[in-house]
Amino acid sequence: MPDNYPWFAVLPDTRAGAAAAHSLEPTADHVVPHHSGRPWIVGRWGADEVTMAHAGPARIALFGHSTVTTADLSRIVGGADIATVEERTHDLPGCFHLVVTLDGQIWARGSASGMRRLFHREVGGATVLADHCGVITSPGASVDERSLVLRLLNPPLTEDLEARCLWRGTHPVPACTAAVLERDGTMRTSQWWRPVEADRSPADGVAGIAEALADAVAARAAHHSTISADLSGGWDSTSLCFLASRTNSRLVTYRWDSTDDGNDDGAYAALARDALPHAEHQVVRSSDLPLWFADLDTLGPVLDEPLRWARVRATTVEHARRIAATGSRVHLNGQGGDELFAGNSMYLHDLFGRRPLAAWQRAKGYRAMLRWPALATLRQLGDRKGYASSLARATESLDAPLIKLSTPNLGWINPSRLPPWVTPDAHDMAAAEIRASATHAAPLALRRGPHTKYQAVRTSGLGMRVLAQLYRSAGVELTSPYLDDVVVSTVLRVDGTEMCDPYRFKPLLADAMRDVVPSEILTRRTKGEFSADAFAGLKRHKATLLELTEDMRLARMGLVDPDGLRSAIIGPHTDSTMFGHIESTLGIETWLRQVQRSAPALAPTDLNRTRKATCP
Template structure:
């Protein structure tokens, strides 16, 4: 048995029996179709899977959802076939996968936020869906695809549509908005199950829906009683979760890490929040006992299915799990998704100028004066008429160009951020990523017709993938990691608000602040700042520089032909006036440590980069 939580969904036929035989050695749990053949197998804790049955049908909710088996059975009895599956689970709160087996056919899907994902592969001739790509990769003997490892070197996690691609050869990632239908003979096809809401509600209307959805999401975390924990950084996102959780049936423990940066006022705002939460245990470890960024990397084993940029916090995740488990916590909440949902990203200005020019230019004028944006880059961006596909193709040409100097930088109102590859990426790595971008540009539509809503959805799904990896890390240590803002009910409510109203001059996250009024004290909701962590970055780099340099003495990425290890070491030993100068270090570290954590530590081949067979 492994510490990993996973499941696979099998077709209801002879093909499924053969696939089950391959996967069974890794599994400790098994749930059957009505036919008696294996349907769901894997490893999961008690209470993680709830199954209802009616007639010859089975319906499973897998993850965090307080629905009972009886309630699922009643819901299932009201539908006739797989096409009605979403009607059977409509209105359920939480974060979960859905799997159905009706009349010999199977349907499975994850969540719209990408916190829960589905992957699929052909296992001895049958399509098998699974919640973890690496489990399928083990079953079919797959190795990482170097093209997609190169993609992971970008300065931030790859955005849509590249983020949907799987790093393992022979394993396909399903788009979050799609479900997978599997026939008894093992054939399968994708079918859309979710469409983003139209952003048509006013701030007041939308805030009402956000309030109810977020309260329901937090209640799914506290409903089982016992002890739960949460970050209480001082920011509005985690603070709101704590005040909602304090109203539940579970005992609450909060956690705040101390920071070094003198510009970080998190402690002041966290103190105001804790003063309004009497009777709650608040944990604030001494700074001298808190792991610095980049600590413990030589001992870090990455248990995630793909590389991740979270590795600089690896030691802190271990410490978090130990601290909260020692106080009895079974689940830890964090505010991931709050920034993505309640911030109007710059691309919305491109839409705003076209829908309400006078209001848009008034807002741009105020923001230019406050943030000192240069005029001509802003105007050029607003005049840009490229489609999403055209923007992707142009991005491919700019992969290695340095970004504009900060003094001349205006916010991009394009479809997304044109991420860069680091200076230590090899020409082969650059060529691979350019090829993937141009391939994607050949036939792709944006997540939404408007740039602002597309950017919001892309950021939400990026946040969901990050939350998914963090949960894989801490769940392996026995502590579930939950991001209630990224529950589907919350993102539906938040993304229904008009994009331009998600920001307002002089107000910080106005939709969330309005939604939480009366639950979170006004003195706490009044915050308009965000914490700074530059000093923490420098302290961690200074303390762990030698270990970081040594990691690249025998680099797996260099063996694969993806990076110049000497260039990485030179950058680590150089002078960095701003943390931005090493922005690409985190994803490169994530890739390097992920490769070192694979059971087979042999160097990966680079045939895919040079045109070899996949």
């Protein structure tokens, strides 16, 4: 990885923890001690990537973006115990890791969205935490094929399944929980974040959403004189650009054209640029970018885990290089906006439980627009299966065709499918893991609407975390303000049953941005579609992709039949439904080839820096 790629590991205040630090210190720039003098945090980071403070023996470190200051952090840990620190930090704006050492205990967490994660592993008799699994995974570790086959599911099923670490012996800390290292070095987890109860109407909630989004953008601008942001023309990225223009940072907007002349994103992006005269605007022609599916036969940047959107790996790196050339080191994108503000049909089921006639009337609009059959819609509205049983039943349709928009789905679980080229053993393995998860599964919220919305946020955060590693390889940090914990909580506080309207597009975001984004942009009712880019890239790079099906690592593991994948790549392709399966398989395959030629992603033995400094 590049020398500027940050990482950190957290060590218990024990002799075993101090011994484990020795394997990490040679490649660390910083070693931060406990009050006892033993190593607490070791790693590599820039001065603008962490805020640290202490109050007596208590110490706190915030890695990431927030508007809180050193003085704020000192007050948070002053005179506090772990429970008090958790309460005081619950609503901090931004996206970050928090690490606290207090009276021999350590409390550490990432973000509820999964954008920032923690992993743990036994290293030399000590439980060590790290923000990247490869930091604490030895070069000789083996890949867990059970977790790997779950990555072939499309769409991903649940966070419990898709968030597993792919290295045996290294385990994730669940997204909404903190890791607590006790005085003796043992670890437990503590849930610090739960979806809030929906206690606000849309009218009452929009002001809070506007404030939360403004604070999220301000958290990125707080330590950077220049920031950049995507300006696709869609509501999500456009809103962030206008919010960023209100900060004191220099703003650079970035847009790339689609190969599809029918995509009208460009027209709305042009309207936004005209309304942002003080920003600098970069517009890249599609002909100046690698086509989708380019360069998958070459080794790319080392990633913690497979990239879900493998089709855009080369394109993404080129975007990041161009953005870095503008002088920006922090880039904002609109990921998470769809997950939070679209898909409100899922609340029909919740509304049906309260007001069945009103729900049926609302459902008529979706039926008319999406051609939902009446009987299938009524069955979905009346379904009362629990979450665990729904998850277990998902194993019955893993090999079914992907569902279409004309098929209503108001259930707990995304109708997830395995690609048709998985082997029977891989199918059975995935089904067994899903059934095992169902024995202890619990929904993320009490009702289906907020559960599915938060699940979509987690899936988005987990994917964006890996995409951000691609940006980091070019020297730019990719951030997604919509995935900030406070933003997510603020949106989930709004009663979604009042937004089941197929004729209003993202009503909460539209109302929240009413005084920020020009009205001619907020009247847009279309959404850009990029299947033309996928078709063009697949056609151009078909020969290369077929070469990847030769001597497949996934085939060696007995998980994939290469002939089936080859048939899918060759086509014919009458629609884009199979692209997700193709790219998830190729993403895993290219990742396996990468890790076979190198140590695990970000493994300390791969880091070349030896300079160390001790932080106060």
